[in-house]
Amino acid sequence: MAYFSQQLINAITLGAIYGLIAIGYTMVYGIIGMINFAHGEVFMIGAFISLIGFLICSMLGIGSAPVAIVLVLLMAMAFSAVYGWAIERTAYRPLRGSFRLAPLISAIGVSIALQNYVQLTQGARPKPGGQIVSGGFNLFSADGFDVRVTWLQIIIVVVTILLMAGFTWLIARTSLGRQQRACEQDMKMASLLGVNVDRTISLTFVLGAALAAVAGMLFLMYYGVIDFFIGFLAGIKAFTAAVLGGIGSLPGAMLGGLLIGLIEVFWAGYFSSEYKDVAVFAILVLVLIFRPSGLLGRPEIEKV
Amino acid sequence: MAEQPMLAVAGVTTFYGAIQALHGVDLEVARGEIVALIGANGAGKSTLLMTICGSPRASGGAVRLDGEDITALPTHEIVRRGVAQVPEGRRIFPRMSVFENLQMGATLGVPAHFAHDLERVFTMFPRLAERRDQRGGTLSGGEQQMLAIGRALMSRPRLLLLDEPSLGLAPLIVRQIFEVIGRIAREEGVTIFLVEQNAYHALRLADRGYVLANGRVRLSGAGRELLANAEVRAAYLEGGHA
Numbered sequence: 001m002a003y004f005s006q007q008l009i010n011a012i013t014l015g016a017i018y019g020l021i022a023i024g025y026t027m028v029y030g031i032i033g034m035i036n037f038a039h040g041e042v043f044m045i046g047a048f049i050s051l052i053g054f055l056i057c058s059m060l061g062i063g064s065a066p067v068a069i070v071l072v073l074l075m076a077m078a079f080s081a082v083y084g085w086a087i088e089r090t091a092y093r094p095l096r097g098s099f100r101l102a103p104l105i106s107a108i109g110v111s112i113a114l115q116n117y118v119q120l121t122q123g124a125r126p127k128p129g130g131q132i133v134s135g136g137f138n139l140f141s142a143d144g145f146d147v148r149v150t151w152l153q154i155i156i157v158v159v160t161i162l163l164m165a166g167f168t169w170l171i172a173r174t175s176l177g178r179q180q181r182a183c184e185q186d187m188k189m190a191s192l193l194g195v196n197v198d199r200t201i202s203l204t205f206v207l208g209a210a211l212a213a214v215a216g217m218l219f220l221m222y223y224g225v226i227d228f229f230i231g232f233l234a235g236i237k238a239f240t241a242a243v244l245g246g247i248g249s250l251p252g253a254m255l256g257g258l259l260i261g262l263i264e265v266f267w268a269g270y271f272s273s274e275y276k277d278v279a280v281f282a283i284l285v286l287v288l289i290f291r292p293s294g295l296l297g298r299p300e301i302e303k304v
Numbered sequence: 305m306a307e308q309p310m311l312a313v314a315g316v317t318t319f320y321g322a323i324q325a326l327h328g329v330d331l332e333v334a335r336g337e338i339v340a341l342i343g344a345n346g347a348g349k350s351t352l353l354m355t356i357c358g359s360p361r362a363s364g365g366a367v368r369l370d371g372e373d374i375t376a377l378p379t380h381e382i383v384r385r386g387v388a389q390v391p392e393g394r395r396i397f398p399r400m401s402v403f404e405n406l407q408m409g410a411t412l413g414v415p416a417h418f419a420h421d422l423e424r425v426f427t428m429f430p431r432l433a434e435r436r437d438q439r440g441g442t443l444s445g446g447e448q449q450m451l452a453i454g455r456a457l458m459s460r461p462r463l464l465l466l467d468e469p470s471l472g473l474a475p476l477i478v479r480q481i482f483e484v485i486g487r488i489a490r491e492e493g494v495t496i497f498l499v500e501q502n503a504y505h506a507l508r509l510a511d512r513g514y515v516l517a518n519g520r521v522r523l524s525g526a527g528r529e530l531l532a533n534a535e536v537r538a539a540y541l542e543g544g545h546a
Contacts, residue, residue: 194383
């Protein structure tokens with residue numbers, strides 16, 4: 001029971017990070033029907049910007065962890081948003097209206113380019129981030145085992161919940177969100193009502209990138225080490241999460257992230273940690289075979 | 305025409321890929337007029353309405369709104385100038401409520417007008433008020449048509465483009481829809497350009513009409529005149545009307 005509880009806590013933490021990344025995949029897919037394979041790289045860049053941000057904070061002598069976290073969070077979101085915007089503008093928009101595979105190939109190109117760019121500018125070796133938040137407390141003890149929650153885990157989950165709640169509100173209740181949904185459902189009609197479709201698509205990339213950047217910061221804080229390649233695996237897992245939840249569905253991405261976190265951590269905890277990635281991708285395969293529309297997704301055919 | 309027309313389509317050609325849908329269409333709609341465009345399936349009626357809104361863009365000729373050339377403007381800039389369209393197939397946002405669809409219609413509207421305009425649409429179509437929180441995709445065809453018209457009115461357009469508002473609707477609802485269109489024109493002074501296969505209703509309502517065939521204007525004249533025209537009768541009215 002104690003072991004199970006501990007794994008559950010770890011799984012929720014990891015799932016939160018995947019969920020934040022998955023939102024970007026699902027939103028972009030929802031609006032332009034493409035998988036943005038460069039999204040994992042935006043997450044990676046967010047982690048690097050956070051690393052630089054924390055270094056700047058310590059150089060400026062900002063000792064308070066909460067202040068530093070908020071500053072770095074804003075900085076990572078802002079800079080990554082620029083990356084997200086620029087990627088769409090340069091790599092996808094010129095290809096809009098061309099055949100479906102073109103932007104996908106372009107996305108893979110962007111992904112490789114960004115990896116190499118970070119490798120060249122930041123070096124290939126893993127970068128330690130240092131410990132920004134330490135400590136925690138014991139929840140309970142049983143079977144000679146302490147179930148521990150760290151402050152960092154609490155921060156990760158709270159930040160994620162706040163952002164997801166805010167984001168859900170943005171999409172469901174504001175006119176910006178309504179325009180976003182309108183473009184998703186019928187882009188041509190949205191433009192006939194005066195919606196600037198190009199701007200709405202840009203905005204989708206910007207928002208997705210900002211959330212991925214937060215995931216990058218949390219990842220850096222949680223694992224303490226990052227390198228130029230972290231975007232690949234985390235990106236594909238978050239993509240799996242988006243597919244599992246139902247690609248195009250916002251709550252689906254959140255749920256999918258959580259489930260992928262659970263599957264990965266429990267597989268590692270009870271079976272074999274070498275095969276945890278296999279377990280995650282086996283889920284992807286199973287979902288694609290048996291339920292391609294995912295848990296909360298819409299079936300492809302819809303009455304209009 | 306002494307007065308400048310509100311909408312002027314001059315020699316417009318439009319292609320869909322390699323297929324030419326419009327072969328130099330000329331027509332005009334004056335302020336306050338109801339003009340009907342009739343024609344068979346595939347004549348290019350819907351293409352013309354969409355071309356006026358810049359999607360697809362005309363490859364030749366010009367579309368002018370109050371004298372301003374809008375041919376090259378993006379769609380959202382064209383509609384910003386006071387054009388609203390009830391498009392082919394209605395294009396209701398299926399996963400938005402009736403209310404949200406109307407909110408979308410008010411994208412270009414003045415926020416202070418919203419409550420009043422909403423009330424006006426609900427008065428015009430009480431059914432929509434009953435269905436306010438229902439998802440657009442679950443409405444019946446007639447309700448969707450009402451919603452599409454209501455949505456278009458939410459931006460307080462000067463020029464309303466309607467694409468086959470009677471298509472697939474029961475005769476009773478068709479009559480109701482045409483009555484509302486007439487009211488919008490008379491009471492609110494909205495200029496109306498209407499595309500229809502249902503030539504009888506459209507020409508009876510319209511001040512003037514055009515007949516489009518194979519991407520060209522074939523005939524034009526006053527609504528009643530066209531209704532009496534032998535060619536029009538043979539091509540678009542025989543076989544009964546609603």
